Amino acid sequence: MKLKILGSQGALPKRGMYSTSQILNIKNKYILIDCPEGIQFQLKNFKIKFSKIDFILISHAHGDHYFGLIGLISTYSLLRRKNKLKLFCPRVVSEIINAQIKISSMFLSYELEIIELNSEKSETIYESNDFSIFTIPLRHSIYSNGFLFQEKNNKRKLNLDLAQKLNINKVYYNKLTQGENVFNENGEEIDYREVTSKGLKNKSYAFCSDTRYFPNIIKKISKVDLLYHESTFLEKDKEKAKLTWHSTAKDAAKIARDAKVDKLIIGHFSSRYENLDLFVNEVKQIFQNVELAFDGKDIDI
């Protein structure tokens, strides 16, 4: 999995940076997570082909997380997109997008499939042989979900020399790496474990924004390889965090520690803070392996 941060800021973007948005490449699918105003420009800035995006996931119906949707949906038609676009979003976002399309009689050159999210419990919203996506119900001033991405069935590693020595036809290599026995050219059955070793670990990524400190998510995101958790405020402004249903850096750190995640990325910083190093310092008192999100940052998971 490869994650790119397209936007790292809170509702009032500053420093020429964008509101929260990320693009995840998982098993060659491209998933856009949240879509604030202007995200098209950011995709252009980072030379990401618009047509690559298969899914768009929207966490919640606050403008800094979805005002860029209608522009992207419309641009896809100008670019004559043909392949289906799947949009997973809360009902409010679905209603607004449908209203905009209907009132403006917008022509779409492709199928836009909108999957409304409204469950208060975690659900599997996508599943293939390669990976699954689950919602992570959060606690914000309005209905809000995080998302858990879980790789599956990473292929085993083939010992090529041995496979050749054992006279196995090339067309069966794929089956072996998928954990199936095959027959060689001499008609002998070959146990896949004989010619393959354990492949890459199935990795997992959890995106959690926007939310107040909500320890109920810990079980769901337990031991993920990467956790993105919002930290809009520093602990000294915890009253503001409470009032606006956001988290502090300390909150994010406690979640990361208690869920025993491998690495934490924090973002969605309020525009009031000039020195973002204070966020890292605050987290490190509780959890060491932390990095700041910033626009354009690439993370290998």
Next chain:
Amino acid sequence: MKLKILGSQGALPKRGMYSTSQILNIKNKYILIDCPEGIQFQLKNFKIKFSKIDFILISHAHGDHYFGLIGLISTYSLLRRKNKLKLFCPRVVSEIINAQIKISSMFLSYELEIIELNSEKSETIYESNDFSIFTIPLRHSIYSNGFLFQEKNNKRKLNLDLAQKLNINKVYYNKLTQGENVFNENGEEIDYREVTSKGLKNKSYAFCSDTRYFPNIIKKISKVDLLYHESTFLEKDKEKAKLTWHSTAKDAAKIARDAKVDKLIIGHFSSRYENLDLFVNEVKQIFQNVELAFDGKDIDI
């Protein structure tokens, strides 16, 4: 009047530039003309205080002219705007904005007055002692208006030495520059023409986008000091212009020439063109006083 180009491009922005948008300062009122996605960032880039904007005018309901509206409307609440915002726009835009506000239960900290435009004839949409705004009905694939801004009652110039010599109380100077007679300290009536001379000319600006070549507008924009006219295409692509209800550079030039305007600015260039000088060259075969719009350009009218 001072005009600033915030965005100069067509529907698919490129070169890091924005879709059509301008801000006009007329008699200390600030008017935003069209509002594409991301215009908030552009206001920030050019250090224009958001709160300064009194009116927003939307020409037509294509996304590259209004997708930035909801973000700006929402940001004004985050910034706790108090003074009323007047939005003049086609009915479709009004319906979409109202739907977005209603469905998302958006809280507005200020009064948003939406004035729907639907007349096929030119109308006066704003009038004060200082200036008027008229619509300029255009011909595009959907209902579209340009806007004519006309200064009024520019004050006469006071001859201060003479006014003092004639023993006129300072409190009456304003009346004199507005063309009213006053009495001096000796009780003698003073003709305003005696102590004032003609002031600055009342200037006019016409904004015309998006439209195909539509000579009916010539009478309305006759002799304006500045005309902005879209020129999405070069004449060699006039078939594309026809198909998409846009103008070529030659079309814009003919309108400027026939309306005897003082100066022409062209913009809304299709992203297919790399060399925009070709637009200027094409116009100059017909009309000399022409400039290209580009993001950030300032024009004194």
